[in-house]
Amino acid sequence: MNSIKFFRAAFLWTLVTILSHSLVRAQSDLLSTLKEVSAQLKTVKTSGNEWKQSLRANGLRPYQVFYEITGTDKKGQTVTRLYEFNLADIDPASIKYEAKKDEMLVKMKAIKGHGFIKEKEGEQQVKYVSEITLYADQIDNAKALTAALQKSVPLAQKAMESKLKIVSKYSFLTDWLKANVISLNAAGESYKQGITYAEGFKNLRVKLILQPGDKGKVEEEIFDFNLADMDERNVEMGVSGKWIYLELATRSKQGYIKYVKNGKVQSNEKSVRFYFDDVERAREGKLILQKLLPLAGPVSDELKPVYSSLADGLKKIKTAVKNTPEIGQSIVAECQAILSVNENGKVSEYRFAWGDINESSPKIKVSGKVFEMSVETRDKQKFIEVWKNGEKQSYTSSFDIISDDIESIRYLPEIVKRVITDCRASVKPVSPKPGMETQFINERLTNSRIVVKAGAQVLEKAGKCQLVFKRTITDGKNAGPLRYELSLTEMDASSVEMVIAGSSVFVNISTRNKEKTIKSFKGDTPSDYVNMVKIECENIVSGRQIADTLKKIVSDCKK
DSSP, rough: OOHHHHHHHHHHHHHHHHHHHHHHHHHHHHHHHHHHHHHHHOOOOOOOEEEEEEEEEOOSSEEEEEEEEEETTTSSSSEEEEEEEEGGBOGGOOOOEEEEETEEEEEEEGGOOOOEEEEEEEEEEEEEEEEEHHHHSSSSHHHHHHHHHHHHHHHHHHHHHHHHOOOOOOOHHHHHHHHHHHEEETEEEEEEEEEEOOTTTOOEEEEEEEEEEEEEEEOEEEEEEGGEEEEEEEEEEEEETTEEEEEEEEEEGGGOOOETTTTTEEESSEEEEEEESOOHHHHHHHHHHHHHHHHHHHHHHTOOOOOOOOOHHHHHHHHHHOOOOEEEEEOOOOSSEOOOOTTEEEEEEEHHHEBBOOTTTOOEEEEETEEEEEBBBGOOOBBBEEEEEEEOOOSSSSSEESSSSSHTTTHHHHHHHHHHHHHHHHOOOOOOOOOOOHHHHHTTTHHHHHHHHHHHHHEEEEEEEEEEEEEEEEEEOOOEEEEEEGGGGGGGGGEEEEEEETTTTEEEEOOOOGGOOBBEEETEEEEOOSSSSEEEESSSSHHHHHHHHHHHHHHHOOO
Protein backbone atom coordinates (compact mmCIF):
# COMPACT_ATOMS: atom_id res chain seq x y z
CA MET A 1 0.00 0.00 0.00
CA ASN A 2 2.84 2.42 0.91
CA SER A 3 4.54 1.69 -2.41
CA ILE A 4 1.31 2.63 -4.26
CA LYS A 5 1.06 5.90 -2.33
CA PHE A 6 4.71 6.63 -3.09
CA PHE A 7 4.17 5.93 -6.78
CA ARG A 8 1.13 8.25 -6.89
CA ALA A 9 3.01 11.02 -5.09
CA ALA A 10 5.99 10.61 -7.40
CA PHE A 11 3.73 10.67 -10.47
CA LEU A 12 1.95 13.84 -9.32
CA TRP A 13 5.26 15.54 -8.54
CA THR A 14 6.59 14.60 -11.98
CA LEU A 15 3.41 15.91 -13.62
CA VAL A 16 3.58 19.21 -11.71
CA THR A 17 7.27 19.56 -12.62
CA ILE A 18 6.57 18.94 -16.32
CA LEU A 19 3.71 21.48 -16.31
CA SER A 20 5.85 24.03 -14.47
CA HIS A 21 8.71 23.62 -16.96
CA SER A 22 6.22 23.86 -19.82
CA LEU A 23 4.84 27.13 -18.43
CA VAL A 24 8.32 28.62 -17.89
CA ARG A 25 9.41 27.64 -21.41
CA ALA A 26 6.22 29.04 -23.00
CA GLN A 27 6.53 32.34 -21.13
CA SER A 28 10.24 32.60 -21.90
CA ASP A 29 9.67 32.13 -25.63
CA LEU A 30 6.90 34.72 -25.61
CA LEU A 31 8.91 37.33 -23.66
CA SER A 32 11.80 36.90 -26.07
CA THR A 33 9.51 37.58 -29.02
CA LEU A 34 7.92 40.59 -27.28
CA LYS A 35 11.40 42.09 -26.97
CA GLU A 36 11.63 41.83 -30.76
CA VAL A 37 8.30 43.65 -31.05
CA SER A 38 9.39 46.39 -28.64
CA ALA A 39 12.66 46.85 -30.53
CA GLN A 40 10.66 47.64 -33.68
CA LEU A 41 8.45 50.27 -32.05
CA LYS A 42 10.10 53.53 -33.12
CA THR A 43 9.24 57.15 -32.71
CA VAL A 44 7.64 57.99 -36.04
CA LYS A 45 7.34 61.48 -37.54
CA THR A 46 4.89 62.33 -40.29
CA SER A 47 3.93 65.65 -41.87
CA GLY A 48 1.31 66.29 -39.24
CA ASN A 49 2.15 64.24 -36.14
CA GLU A 50 4.80 62.58 -34.10
CA TRP A 51 4.05 59.12 -32.64
CA LYS A 52 5.82 57.64 -29.64
CA GLN A 53 5.10 53.96 -28.98
CA SER A 54 5.91 51.37 -26.35
CA LEU A 55 4.85 47.84 -25.42
CA ARG A 56 5.10 46.04 -22.11
CA ALA A 57 3.83 42.70 -20.85
CA ASN A 58 2.00 41.80 -17.67
CA GLY A 59 4.62 40.13 -15.51
CA LEU A 60 2.35 37.33 -14.29
CA ARG A 61 0.53 36.98 -17.59
CA PRO A 62 2.93 37.95 -20.38
CA TYR A 63 0.33 37.15 -23.05
CA GLN A 64 -1.56 40.19 -21.72
CA VAL A 65 0.16 43.29 -23.10
CA PHE A 66 -0.11 47.06 -22.88
CA TYR A 67 0.52 49.11 -25.96
CA GLU A 68 0.84 52.86 -25.34
CA ILE A 69 0.94 55.46 -28.07
CA THR A 70 1.31 59.22 -27.67
CA GLY A 71 0.55 61.49 -30.58
CA THR A 72 1.69 65.10 -30.78
CA ASP A 73 0.36 67.43 -33.46
CA LYS A 74 1.92 70.58 -34.97
CA LYS A 75 0.46 72.77 -32.22
CA GLY A 76 2.13 70.68 -29.55
CA GLN A 77 -1.10 69.12 -28.29
CA THR A 78 -0.67 65.50 -27.18
CA VAL A 79 -3.06 62.59 -26.79
CA THR A 80 -2.06 59.36 -25.10
CA ARG A 81 -3.95 56.15 -25.60
CA LEU A 82 -3.35 52.87 -23.80
CA TYR A 83 -4.49 49.59 -25.29
CA GLU A 84 -4.75 46.56 -23.02
CA PHE A 85 -5.32 43.21 -24.70
CA ASN A 86 -4.41 39.55 -24.90
CA LEU A 87 -2.23 38.65 -27.86
CA ALA A 88 -4.05 35.30 -28.03
CA ASP A 89 -7.17 37.26 -29.08
CA ILE A 90 -5.46 38.62 -32.19
CA ASP A 91 -6.01 37.00 -35.56
CA PRO A 92 -2.46 36.47 -36.92
CA ALA A 93 -3.76 36.61 -40.50
CA SER A 94 -5.03 40.14 -39.82
CA ILE A 95 -1.57 41.52 -38.96
CA LYS A 96 -0.56 43.44 -42.07
CA TYR A 97 1.29 46.60 -43.04
CA GLU A 98 0.07 49.23 -45.46
CA ALA A 99 1.08 52.70 -46.64
CA LYS A 100 -1.38 55.54 -46.18
CA LYS A 101 -0.16 58.87 -47.61
CA ASP A 102 3.02 59.64 -45.63
CA GLU A 103 2.32 57.00 -42.93
CA MET A 104 3.44 53.35 -42.81
CA LEU A 105 0.88 51.50 -40.72
CA VAL A 106 0.79 48.04 -39.12
CA LYS A 107 -2.76 46.92 -38.34
CA MET A 108 -4.08 43.96 -36.39
CA LYS A 109 -7.59 42.82 -35.56
CA ALA A 110 -9.17 40.62 -32.91
CA ILE A 111 -10.44 37.18 -33.89
CA LYS A 112 -13.99 37.33 -35.31
CA GLY A 113 -14.01 41.07 -34.72
CA HIS A 114 -14.53 40.65 -30.96
CA GLY A 115 -14.08 43.95 -29.13
CA PHE A 116 -11.77 42.57 -26.44
CA ILE A 117 -9.19 45.34 -26.73
CA LYS A 118 -9.58 47.88 -23.94
CA GLU A 119 -8.77 51.42 -25.05
CA LYS A 120 -8.08 54.18 -22.53
CA GLU A 121 -7.43 57.84 -23.12
CA GLY A 122 -5.72 59.36 -20.14
CA GLU A 123 -7.19 57.88 -16.98
CA GLN A 124 -10.67 57.39 -18.39
CA GLN A 125 -11.74 54.19 -20.07
CA VAL A 126 -13.03 55.04 -23.51
CA LYS A 127 -14.32 51.82 -25.00
CA TYR A 128 -13.57 48.30 -26.14
CA VAL A 129 -12.37 48.05 -29.74
CA SER A 130 -11.50 45.25 -32.12
CA GLU A 131 -8.55 46.77 -34.01
CA ILE A 132 -5.21 48.47 -33.25
CA THR A 133 -2.99 50.54 -35.53
CA LEU A 134 0.78 50.76 -34.93
CA TYR A 135 3.29 52.94 -36.81
CA ALA A 136 6.53 52.16 -38.64
CA ASP A 137 9.10 54.67 -39.91
CA GLN A 138 9.84 52.80 -43.17
CA ILE A 139 9.09 49.55 -45.03
CA ASP A 140 11.82 47.41 -43.45
CA ASN A 141 10.66 48.46 -40.00
CA ALA A 142 7.04 47.64 -40.97
CA LYS A 143 7.97 44.18 -42.24
CA ALA A 144 10.03 43.36 -39.12
CA LEU A 145 7.26 44.62 -36.80
CA THR A 146 4.63 42.62 -38.69
CA ALA A 147 6.72 39.43 -38.55
CA ALA A 148 7.42 39.79 -34.82
CA LEU A 149 3.74 40.36 -34.02
CA GLN A 150 2.66 37.38 -36.14
CA LYS A 151 5.21 35.23 -34.32
CA SER A 152 3.99 36.39 -30.90
CA VAL A 153 0.34 35.30 -31.31
CA PRO A 154 0.77 31.48 -31.25
CA LEU A 155 3.34 31.86 -28.47
CA ALA A 156 0.80 33.88 -26.48
CA GLN A 157 -1.81 31.20 -27.01
CA LYS A 158 0.60 28.52 -25.80
CA ALA A 159 1.65 30.56 -22.76
CA MET A 160 -1.96 31.30 -21.84
CA GLU A 161 -2.97 27.63 -22.10
CA SER A 162 -0.01 26.65 -19.90
CA LYS A 163 -0.88 29.32 -17.35
CA LEU A 164 -4.62 28.71 -17.17
CA LYS A 165 -4.59 25.11 -16.02
CA ILE A 166 -7.92 24.97 -14.19
CA VAL A 167 -8.42 22.40 -11.45
CA SER A 168 -11.35 20.11 -12.27
CA LYS A 169 -12.73 20.10 -8.75
CA TYR A 170 -16.42 20.90 -8.41
CA SER A 171 -16.24 22.79 -5.10
CA PHE A 172 -13.28 24.90 -6.29
CA LEU A 173 -15.09 25.83 -9.50
CA THR A 174 -18.37 26.81 -7.79
CA ASP A 175 -16.45 28.78 -5.16
CA TRP A 176 -14.60 30.66 -7.91
CA LEU A 177 -17.86 31.54 -9.61
CA LYS A 178 -19.39 32.97 -6.43
CA ALA A 179 -16.21 34.90 -5.57
CA ASN A 180 -15.82 36.46 -9.00
CA VAL A 181 -19.34 37.28 -10.14
CA ILE A 182 -19.46 40.46 -8.10
CA SER A 183 -20.48 44.10 -8.38
CA LEU A 184 -18.47 46.27 -10.78
CA ASN A 185 -17.40 49.91 -10.96
CA ALA A 186 -15.75 51.68 -13.87
CA ALA A 187 -15.55 55.29 -15.02
CA GLY A 188 -18.32 56.41 -12.72
CA GLU A 189 -20.68 53.59 -13.66
CA SER A 190 -21.65 50.66 -11.48
CA TYR A 191 -23.20 47.28 -12.10
CA LYS A 192 -24.38 45.40 -9.04
CA GLN A 193 -24.46 41.63 -9.29
CA GLY A 194 -23.90 38.58 -7.16
CA ILE A 195 -24.85 34.93 -6.99
CA THR A 196 -26.15 32.66 -4.26
CA TYR A 197 -26.56 28.91 -4.16
CA ALA A 198 -29.85 27.44 -2.96
CA GLU A 199 -29.63 25.05 -0.04
CA GLY A 200 -30.15 21.37 -0.72
CA PHE A 201 -28.93 21.48 -4.33
CA LYS A 202 -25.17 20.97 -3.90
CA ASN A 203 -24.40 24.38 -5.44
CA LEU A 204 -26.28 23.46 -8.61
CA ARG A 205 -29.15 25.90 -8.27
CA VAL A 206 -27.91 29.42 -8.89
CA LYS A 207 -29.64 32.71 -8.27
CA LEU A 208 -27.98 35.55 -10.14
CA ILE A 209 -29.15 38.82 -8.61
CA LEU A 210 -28.65 41.99 -10.67
CA GLN A 211 -29.21 45.67 -9.94
CA PRO A 212 -28.05 47.39 -13.13
CA GLY A 213 -27.61 51.14 -12.73
CA ASP A 214 -29.99 53.08 -14.98
CA LYS A 215 -30.42 56.80 -14.36
CA GLY A 216 -30.89 56.42 -10.64
CA LYS A 217 -33.58 53.76 -10.92
CA VAL A 218 -33.12 50.73 -8.67
CA GLU A 219 -34.48 47.55 -10.18
CA GLU A 220 -33.75 44.02 -9.07
CA GLU A 221 -33.53 41.22 -11.57
CA ILE A 222 -33.11 37.57 -10.63
CA PHE A 223 -32.12 34.72 -12.93
CA ASP A 224 -32.86 31.38 -11.29
CA PHE A 225 -31.27 28.38 -12.99
CA ASN A 226 -29.55 25.04 -12.55
CA LEU A 227 -25.96 24.54 -13.70
CA ALA A 228 -26.87 21.05 -14.94
CA ASP A 229 -29.13 22.67 -17.56
CA MET A 230 -26.34 24.78 -19.03
CA ASP A 231 -24.29 23.74 -22.07
CA GLU A 232 -20.50 23.99 -21.75
CA ARG A 233 -20.34 24.27 -25.57
CA ASN A 234 -22.37 27.48 -25.43
CA VAL A 235 -20.28 29.75 -23.18
CA GLU A 236 -19.42 32.89 -25.13
CA MET A 237 -17.53 36.09 -24.32
CA GLY A 238 -18.78 39.44 -25.50
CA VAL A 239 -18.70 43.19 -24.84
CA SER A 240 -21.55 45.39 -23.65
CA GLY A 241 -20.57 49.02 -23.11
CA LYS A 242 -17.84 49.12 -20.50
CA TRP A 243 -18.30 45.51 -19.44
CA ILE A 244 -17.15 42.11 -20.65
CA TYR A 245 -19.76 39.41 -20.28
CA LEU A 246 -19.95 35.65 -20.35
CA GLU A 247 -23.17 34.34 -21.81
CA LEU A 248 -24.32 30.85 -20.88
CA ALA A 249 -27.02 29.09 -22.88
CA THR A 250 -29.11 26.12 -21.84
CA ARG A 251 -28.80 22.72 -23.48
CA SER A 252 -30.89 22.52 -26.66
CA LYS A 253 -31.83 26.17 -26.01
CA GLN A 254 -34.56 25.20 -23.54
CA GLY A 255 -36.13 28.06 -21.56
CA TYR A 256 -35.14 26.67 -18.16
CA ILE A 257 -33.97 29.99 -16.66
CA LYS A 258 -36.63 31.75 -14.60
CA TYR A 259 -36.42 35.52 -14.96
CA VAL A 260 -37.91 37.62 -12.14
CA LYS A 261 -38.01 41.42 -12.15
CA ASN A 262 -38.93 43.39 -9.05
CA GLY A 263 -40.49 40.29 -7.50
CA LYS A 264 -42.62 39.30 -10.50
CA VAL A 265 -41.95 36.39 -12.82
CA GLN A 266 -41.45 37.79 -16.31
CA SER A 267 -40.49 34.83 -18.47
CA ASN A 268 -38.37 31.71 -18.82
CA GLU A 269 -35.14 32.46 -20.63
CA LYS A 270 -32.63 30.41 -22.62
CA SER A 271 -29.46 32.27 -21.65
CA VAL A 272 -27.96 34.34 -18.84
CA ARG A 273 -24.96 36.68 -18.55
CA PHE A 274 -22.25 37.23 -15.95
CA TYR A 275 -20.44 40.58 -16.22
CA PHE A 276 -16.76 41.40 -15.62
CA ASP A 277 -14.66 44.54 -15.86
CA ASP A 278 -11.58 42.68 -17.02
CA VAL A 279 -11.12 40.59 -20.17
CA GLU A 280 -8.70 38.18 -18.53
CA ARG A 281 -11.00 37.56 -15.58
CA ALA A 282 -13.82 36.86 -18.02
CA ARG A 283 -11.55 34.55 -20.01
CA GLU A 284 -10.67 32.63 -16.86
CA GLY A 285 -14.38 32.51 -16.04
CA LYS A 286 -15.07 30.95 -19.43
CA LEU A 287 -12.54 28.20 -18.72
CA ILE A 288 -13.99 27.74 -15.24
CA LEU A 289 -17.49 27.28 -16.66
CA GLN A 290 -16.29 24.94 -19.38
CA LYS A 291 -14.79 22.77 -16.63
CA LEU A 292 -17.68 23.18 -14.21
CA LEU A 293 -20.72 22.54 -16.39
CA PRO A 294 -19.81 18.96 -17.42
CA LEU A 295 -19.42 18.15 -13.70
CA ALA A 296 -22.89 19.50 -12.89
CA GLY A 297 -24.68 16.61 -14.61
CA PRO A 298 -23.24 13.86 -12.38
CA VAL A 299 -23.88 16.02 -9.30
CA SER A 300 -27.50 16.44 -10.43
CA ASP A 301 -27.77 12.65 -10.77
CA GLU A 302 -26.85 12.35 -7.10
CA LEU A 303 -29.99 14.32 -6.22
CA LYS A 304 -32.34 12.01 -8.12
CA PRO A 305 -34.98 10.58 -5.78
CA VAL A 306 -34.84 6.85 -5.12
CA TYR A 307 -37.80 4.86 -6.44
CA SER A 308 -38.43 2.08 -3.93
CA SER A 309 -41.90 0.80 -4.85
CA LEU A 310 -45.07 1.58 -6.76
CA ALA A 311 -46.63 3.07 -3.64
CA ASP A 312 -43.56 5.24 -3.14
CA GLY A 313 -43.67 6.38 -6.78
CA LEU A 314 -47.36 7.31 -6.57
CA LYS A 315 -46.63 9.25 -3.38
CA LYS A 316 -43.79 11.15 -5.08
CA ILE A 317 -46.14 12.09 -7.94
CA LYS A 318 -48.71 13.35 -5.45
CA THR A 319 -46.04 15.48 -3.75
CA ALA A 320 -44.86 16.95 -7.06
CA VAL A 321 -48.36 17.92 -8.18
CA LYS A 322 -48.90 21.15 -6.27
CA ASN A 323 -50.48 24.56 -6.66
CA THR A 324 -48.86 27.38 -8.58
CA PRO A 325 -49.67 31.05 -7.88
CA GLU A 326 -52.37 30.93 -10.57
CA ILE A 327 -53.44 27.27 -10.78
CA GLY A 328 -54.61 24.78 -8.17
CA GLN A 329 -53.66 21.14 -8.77
CA SER A 330 -54.03 17.81 -7.00
CA ILE A 331 -53.93 14.17 -8.00
CA VAL A 332 -55.36 10.93 -6.63
CA ALA A 333 -52.29 8.79 -5.99
CA GLU A 334 -53.50 5.53 -7.51
CA CYS A 335 -52.95 3.58 -10.73
CA GLN A 336 -56.47 4.65 -11.72
CA ALA A 337 -55.80 8.36 -11.23
CA ILE A 338 -57.67 11.65 -11.27
CA LEU A 339 -55.82 14.93 -11.89
CA SER A 340 -57.82 17.97 -10.74
CA VAL A 341 -56.99 21.44 -12.04
CA ASN A 342 -58.60 24.66 -10.82
CA GLU A 343 -57.86 27.68 -12.99
CA ASN A 344 -59.72 30.90 -12.14
CA GLY A 345 -62.56 28.91 -10.59
CA LYS A 346 -62.92 26.60 -13.60
CA VAL A 347 -62.38 23.02 -12.46
CA SER A 348 -61.14 20.36 -14.86
CA GLU A 349 -60.60 16.69 -14.13
CA TYR A 350 -58.55 14.19 -16.08
CA ARG A 351 -59.44 10.57 -15.24
CA PHE A 352 -57.03 8.00 -16.56
CA ALA A 353 -55.05 4.84 -15.88
CA TRP A 354 -51.28 5.23 -15.61
CA GLY A 355 -51.01 1.93 -17.47
CA ASP A 356 -52.52 3.60 -20.56
CA ILE A 357 -49.77 6.22 -20.70
CA ASN A 358 -46.86 5.78 -23.09
CA GLU A 359 -43.84 5.29 -20.83
CA SER A 360 -41.58 7.18 -23.26
CA SER A 361 -43.89 10.20 -23.39
CA PRO A 362 -43.24 12.07 -20.09
CA LYS A 363 -41.25 15.18 -20.98
CA ILE A 364 -40.68 18.60 -19.46
CA LYS A 365 -41.41 21.59 -21.64
CA VAL A 366 -41.66 25.35 -21.20
CA SER A 367 -44.94 27.18 -21.66
CA GLY A 368 -44.79 30.90 -21.07
CA LYS A 369 -43.94 31.52 -17.42
CA VAL A 370 -44.46 27.93 -16.27
CA PHE A 371 -43.00 24.48 -16.79
CA GLU A 372 -45.08 21.51 -17.82
CA MET A 373 -44.59 17.78 -17.71
CA SER A 374 -46.60 16.44 -20.63
CA VAL A 375 -47.76 12.83 -20.97
CA GLU A 376 -49.49 11.03 -23.79
CA THR A 377 -51.31 7.73 -24.12
CA ARG A 378 -49.97 4.74 -26.01
CA ASP A 379 -50.56 5.14 -29.75
CA LYS A 380 -52.19 8.50 -28.91
CA GLN A 381 -55.46 6.74 -28.14
CA LYS A 382 -58.06 8.96 -26.50
CA PHE A 383 -58.22 7.07 -23.20
CA ILE A 384 -58.20 10.11 -20.89
CA GLU A 385 -61.64 11.11 -19.63
CA VAL A 386 -62.13 14.87 -19.29
CA TRP A 387 -64.63 16.73 -17.09
CA LYS A 388 -65.06 20.50 -16.85
CA ASN A 389 -67.22 22.05 -14.15
CA GLY A 390 -69.09 18.78 -13.72
CA GLU A 391 -69.77 18.24 -17.42
CA LYS A 392 -68.15 15.42 -19.33
CA GLN A 393 -66.08 16.53 -22.33
CA SER A 394 -64.50 14.71 -25.23
CA TYR A 395 -61.86 12.14 -24.37
CA THR A 396 -58.27 13.17 -25.03
CA SER A 397 -54.88 11.53 -25.42
CA SER A 398 -52.70 13.86 -23.34
CA PHE A 399 -52.53 16.22 -20.38
CA ASP A 400 -49.97 18.39 -18.59
CA ILE A 401 -48.84 18.71 -14.99
CA ILE A 402 -47.89 22.36 -14.41
CA SER A 403 -45.24 23.87 -12.13
CA ASP A 404 -43.80 27.33 -11.64
CA ASP A 405 -40.54 25.76 -10.43
CA ILE A 406 -38.69 23.32 -12.65
CA GLU A 407 -36.98 21.74 -9.65
CA SER A 408 -40.29 20.39 -8.32
CA ILE A 409 -40.82 18.35 -11.52
CA ARG A 410 -37.22 17.92 -12.74
CA TYR A 411 -37.11 14.22 -11.86
CA LEU A 412 -40.84 13.57 -12.25
CA PRO A 413 -40.60 12.05 -15.77
CA GLU A 414 -38.33 9.27 -14.47
CA ILE A 415 -40.69 8.54 -11.57
CA VAL A 416 -43.71 8.53 -13.88
CA LYS A 417 -42.03 6.07 -16.26
CA ARG A 418 -41.50 3.62 -13.40
CA VAL A 419 -45.06 4.09 -12.16
CA ILE A 420 -46.46 3.44 -15.64
CA THR A 421 -44.56 0.16 -15.91
CA ASP A 422 -45.48 -1.00 -12.42
CA CYS A 423 -49.14 0.01 -12.71
CA ARG A 424 -49.40 -1.88 -15.98
CA ALA A 425 -47.89 -4.98 -14.35
CA SER A 426 -50.17 -4.71 -11.30
CA VAL A 427 -53.45 -4.73 -13.25
CA LYS A 428 -55.54 -7.78 -12.41
CA PRO A 429 -58.21 -8.64 -14.99
CA VAL A 430 -61.80 -8.35 -13.77
CA SER A 431 -63.81 -11.16 -15.35
CA PRO A 432 -67.14 -12.88 -14.64
CA LYS A 433 -67.66 -16.35 -13.27
CA PRO A 434 -68.51 -18.99 -15.90
CA GLY A 435 -72.13 -18.69 -16.99
CA MET A 436 -72.46 -15.18 -15.53
CA GLU A 437 -71.15 -13.27 -18.55
CA THR A 438 -74.36 -11.45 -19.58
CA GLN A 439 -75.15 -10.56 -15.98
CA PHE A 440 -71.62 -9.17 -15.61
CA ILE A 441 -72.13 -6.99 -18.70
CA ASN A 442 -75.60 -5.80 -17.66
CA GLU A 443 -74.31 -4.73 -14.23
CA ARG A 444 -72.01 -2.33 -16.07
CA LEU A 445 -74.84 -0.95 -18.23
CA THR A 446 -77.17 0.12 -15.41
CA ASN A 447 -75.34 3.30 -14.42
CA SER A 448 -77.96 6.07 -14.18
CA ARG A 449 -75.95 8.51 -16.31
CA ILE A 450 -75.69 5.99 -19.13
CA VAL A 451 -79.39 5.16 -18.90
CA VAL A 452 -80.31 8.84 -19.18
CA LYS A 453 -78.00 9.43 -22.11
CA ALA A 454 -78.17 6.17 -24.06
CA GLY A 455 -81.45 4.73 -22.81
CA ALA A 456 -81.84 1.41 -21.03
CA GLN A 457 -79.54 -1.28 -22.46
CA VAL A 458 -79.79 -5.00 -21.80
CA LEU A 459 -77.92 -7.96 -23.24
CA GLU A 460 -79.61 -11.38 -23.10
CA LYS A 461 -78.37 -14.81 -24.01
CA ALA A 462 -80.79 -16.60 -26.35
CA GLY A 463 -78.73 -19.76 -26.84
CA LYS A 464 -75.09 -20.86 -26.88
CA CYS A 465 -74.34 -18.77 -29.95
CA GLN A 466 -77.23 -16.31 -29.85
CA LEU A 467 -77.40 -12.91 -28.16
CA VAL A 468 -80.18 -10.35 -28.03
CA PHE A 469 -79.33 -6.74 -27.37
CA LYS A 470 -82.18 -4.44 -26.31
CA ARG A 471 -82.06 -0.68 -26.08
CA THR A 472 -84.75 1.88 -25.34
CA ILE A 473 -84.30 5.35 -26.81
CA THR A 474 -86.21 8.04 -24.91
CA ASP A 475 -86.22 10.91 -27.43
CA GLY A 476 -85.65 11.80 -31.06
CA LYS A 477 -87.00 10.24 -34.24
CA ASN A 478 -85.81 6.80 -33.17
CA ALA A 479 -87.46 7.00 -29.74
CA GLY A 480 -88.76 3.66 -28.55
CA PRO A 481 -87.45 0.13 -28.02
CA LEU A 482 -84.86 -1.38 -30.37
CA ARG A 483 -83.82 -5.02 -30.49
CA TYR A 484 -80.97 -6.79 -32.24
CA GLU A 485 -80.56 -10.54 -32.70
CA LEU A 486 -76.94 -11.58 -33.06
CA SER A 487 -75.67 -14.94 -34.32
CA LEU A 488 -72.18 -15.33 -32.89
CA THR A 489 -71.23 -17.82 -35.57
CA GLU A 490 -71.09 -14.80 -37.91
CA MET A 491 -68.48 -13.11 -35.72
CA ASP A 492 -64.91 -13.45 -34.49
CA ALA A 493 -63.40 -12.23 -31.24
CA SER A 494 -61.56 -9.60 -33.30
CA SER A 495 -64.99 -8.28 -34.33
CA VAL A 496 -65.40 -6.83 -30.83
CA GLU A 497 -63.66 -3.51 -30.17
CA MET A 498 -63.87 -0.55 -27.83
CA VAL A 499 -64.25 2.78 -29.63
CA ILE A 500 -64.01 6.36 -28.33
CA ALA A 501 -66.20 8.96 -30.00
CA GLY A 502 -66.22 12.44 -28.49
CA SER A 503 -67.29 12.10 -24.86
CA SER A 504 -68.71 8.56 -25.34
CA VAL A 505 -67.28 5.07 -25.07
CA PHE A 506 -68.76 2.29 -27.17
CA VAL A 507 -68.18 -1.40 -27.55
CA ASN A 508 -68.89 -2.32 -31.15
CA ILE A 509 -69.82 -5.86 -32.21
CA SER A 510 -69.41 -6.34 -35.95
CA THR A 511 -70.06 -9.26 -38.24
CA ARG A 512 -67.31 -11.03 -40.08
CA ASN A 513 -66.50 -9.18 -43.33
CA LYS A 514 -69.13 -6.56 -42.36
CA GLU A 515 -71.98 -8.65 -43.78
CA LYS A 516 -75.46 -7.45 -42.79
CA THR A 517 -76.61 -10.53 -40.87
CA ILE A 518 -77.80 -8.91 -37.61
CA LYS A 519 -81.59 -8.77 -37.54
CA SER A 520 -83.02 -5.58 -36.05
CA PHE A 521 -86.48 -4.58 -34.76
CA LYS A 522 -88.15 -1.26 -33.90
CA GLY A 523 -90.59 -2.28 -31.24
CA ASP A 524 -91.97 -5.54 -32.58
CA THR A 525 -91.62 -4.53 -36.23
CA PRO A 526 -88.73 -6.03 -38.18
CA SER A 527 -86.29 -3.43 -39.51
CA ASP A 528 -83.21 -3.48 -41.72
CA TYR A 529 -80.45 -6.02 -41.28
CA VAL A 530 -77.26 -4.37 -39.97
CA ASN A 531 -73.61 -5.39 -39.66
CA MET A 532 -72.83 -3.79 -36.28
CA VAL A 533 -74.31 -3.14 -32.85
CA LYS A 534 -73.08 -0.33 -30.55
CA ILE A 535 -73.21 -0.72 -26.78
CA GLU A 536 -72.58 2.56 -24.95
CA CYS A 537 -70.46 2.29 -21.80
CA GLU A 538 -69.93 4.49 -18.78
CA ASN A 539 -66.17 4.87 -19.16
CA ILE A 540 -62.95 3.26 -20.36
CA VAL A 541 -62.82 0.84 -17.43
CA SER A 542 -66.31 -0.58 -17.94
CA GLY A 543 -65.82 -0.49 -21.73
CA ARG A 544 -62.73 -2.70 -21.49
CA GLN A 545 -64.45 -5.17 -19.18
CA ILE A 546 -67.50 -5.42 -21.46
CA ALA A 547 -65.33 -5.81 -24.57
CA ASP A 548 -63.18 -8.52 -22.98
CA THR A 549 -66.28 -10.41 -21.81
CA LEU A 550 -67.92 -10.25 -25.24
CA LYS A 551 -64.73 -11.55 -26.84
CA LYS A 552 -64.84 -14.50 -24.45
CA ILE A 553 -68.51 -15.19 -25.29
CA VAL A 554 -67.71 -15.15 -29.03
CA SER A 555 -64.66 -17.38 -28.56
CA ASP A 556 -66.62 -19.86 -26.38
CA CYS A 557 -69.16 -20.20 -29.18
CA LYS A 558 -66.41 -21.63 -31.41
CA LYS A 559 -65.57 -24.40 -28.95
